Amino acid sequence: MAAVQTETVTLTVNGQSVTVPKGTLILDAAKEVGIDIPIFCSHPKMAPVAVCRMCLVEVEKMPKLQPACAVYVADGMVVKTVTDQVNKYQKGVLEFLLINHPLDCPICDKGGECPLQDQTYQYGPGASRFTFDKAHFDKAVPLSDRIVLDRERCILCWRCTRFSEEISGERELALIQRGVHTIIGTYNDEPAQSNYQGNWTEICPVGALTSRQYRFISRPWDLDRTASVCPGCAMGCNIQIDARNNKIGRFQSRENVAVDDSWLCDYGRYSFPNFQRESQERPRIRRNGALEEVSFDEAIGFAADQLTQAGGQVAGWASPSDTNEELFLFRRLFRDVFQSPHLDHRPGALPDPEPEDTSLPIADIEHLDHAILLGGQEVIDAAPVLHLRLFKSQRKGLIVHKVGVGEGKKALDAVPAEAQAVGVLATEANKSAAVELQSRLSKKVKGSVRRLMITTGPNGRGAKDLGILPHLGPGYVSLNGQSGKGRVEWPGAGLRAVYIHESSPLHAFATSDAESMWLPGLPLLIYHRFKSSPLDDLAHVIIPGHAFTEKDGTVTNMEGRVQRIKTAIDAAWVREDWRVMQAIANRLGAGWTYADVAEITAELVRALPPYAAVNQAERVTWSENR
Secondary structure, eight states: OOOOOOOEEEEEETTEEEEEETTOBHHHHHHHTTOOOOOSSOOTTSOOOOOSOTTEEEETTOSSOEETTTOBOOTTOEEESSSHHHHHHHHHHHHHHHHHSOOOGGGOTTTTSOHHHHHHHHHSOSSOSOOSOOOOOOOSEESSSSEEEOTTTOOOOOHHHHIIIIISOOOOEEEESOGGGOEEEEGGGOOOOOSOTHHHHHHOSSSSEEETTTTTTOOGGGOEEEEEEOSSSTTOOEEEEEEETTEEEEEEEOOOTTTTTTOOOHHHHTTGGGGSOOSOOOOEEEETTEEEEOOHHHHHHHHHHHHHHHTTOEEEEEOTTSOHHHHHHHHHIIIIISOOOOEEOOSSOOOOOOGGGGOSOGGGGGGOSEEEEETTHHHHHHSTTHHHHHHHHHHTTOEEEEEOTTOHHHHHHHSOTTOSEEEEEEEGGGHHHHHHHHHHHHHHOSSEEEEEEEOSSTTHHHHHHTTOSSSBOGGGOBOTTOOOOOGGGOTTSOOOEEEEEEOOGGGOOOOOHHHHHHGGGOSEEEEEESSOOGGGGTOSEEEEOOOGGGOOEEEEOTTSOEEEEOOOSOOTTSOOHHHHHHHHHHHTTOOOOOOSHHHHHHHHHHHSGGGGGGGGTOOOOOGGGO
């Protein structure tokens, strides 16, 4: 099939020739040749509005300066971004913006990462000619329990209101009043309810919108920034972990167009206090009914001895927040060392995973004709940033059908036979209904029908891929009669020990009624976790572990994309989780010799060829196993 030819145009910017696709803005064409044009209102994810006038440039044969953020290129166009007239207008725009803007940079949260501050220094006048008192507005206005607005600092770029209209579609923010009295606010000053408010603070070019959690916490130059992945859900949104003095200050978005499109939900963004370490905790073992502090070696030795006595009657639960490397060792520990098939990562009984569950990549949602959310809002609740992707796609023509789990016929009737691309999105709890609907749609429509299952936990997909299941091995291979029992079957199954590896308070081992009755009588409970929980009162061995913010490794999102996480917080006094697993295995004669996480990753890749893509920063799929 011949490639589609994109029509291009060639222009010059400051004497440099550049060829770009037709429909490119002058602003973006200039970026192609490394020319910076200052902006405030412009944002690459939003439609041009040209309200700040900071990006005015000269275009030959046009009598007036033109906004680079709103004028599309034409063949032969000649653009000049640095001229006396442009410089004069840039200084004028900044001088007008600073008439009423308070010069409180030393106490403003945006200080040090403020575009207004930077551009005033680079393009603005050296001093203001205005000597009268500045206009005053309300300060520290609570827009919600998450966001505070300083109206004096607002430069009316409209970014936040446009996000609310164009990106999330909630229309919670609006421009109120007129002229110099114009302010940003919510309807009737009601608290904002959006699940995406943190994005307002990131796109605000000044310190008008600030986060309650981050206010007066740090300056950006004092922060240590680490690339990572959000621990909130299976979406796999990319984040920056900003920490100061070994304490997390905030999570910020880190654009991955194929996954998050540069946005975060508030659930993930503001989850970081859950990963603040409480103390320098030591391991404990229970003797004579009381927990005693011991060394890591003593706790590991005690656990290994007790597990040996349990024989093969030991079960293991690994968190869907663990790294792939931890999961890889956890499975080896149970299958190869303990000779036990009883391992799981799921909160309860769920349908079996299949490679087809990831046949619809997140980014491909934008290319669908119809998307069916089987379960309606619960699909969005399970992966909130999906809403932003779906709303963006709706603006391009996607038709979204929100239907109940038992309303398959309604969805089937709503999709016409001539549809070319259909997607079915559902939580893994509703997989059976999703598979049935996909099958029926495939028989009706002419085009493709693919599905995307939203798994539980930031690495629930990785846990399935790596065989943290009682009845399937890595790559979803059959165990040929060597199946064990899943978590829901453990109570009353005659088990003598359970090893729980829990790495995230957001996806903790929440006990069911049956487990609450069974666990107190269990001879051995090893609890390897990051934070204390009610299970501490039942545990015979408590081994402190690391949070994802303290780990190196990889995780797999719901579409099968493998991404790296890196250590952002130092907790060197806590033995790394994989080293604890290795030490227990070696106490029982395993002979593992891993020196670092990279060696585990390398072996994981050798054992599971599809994961080789982790070393090439590519999306991992199971297509070759189909």
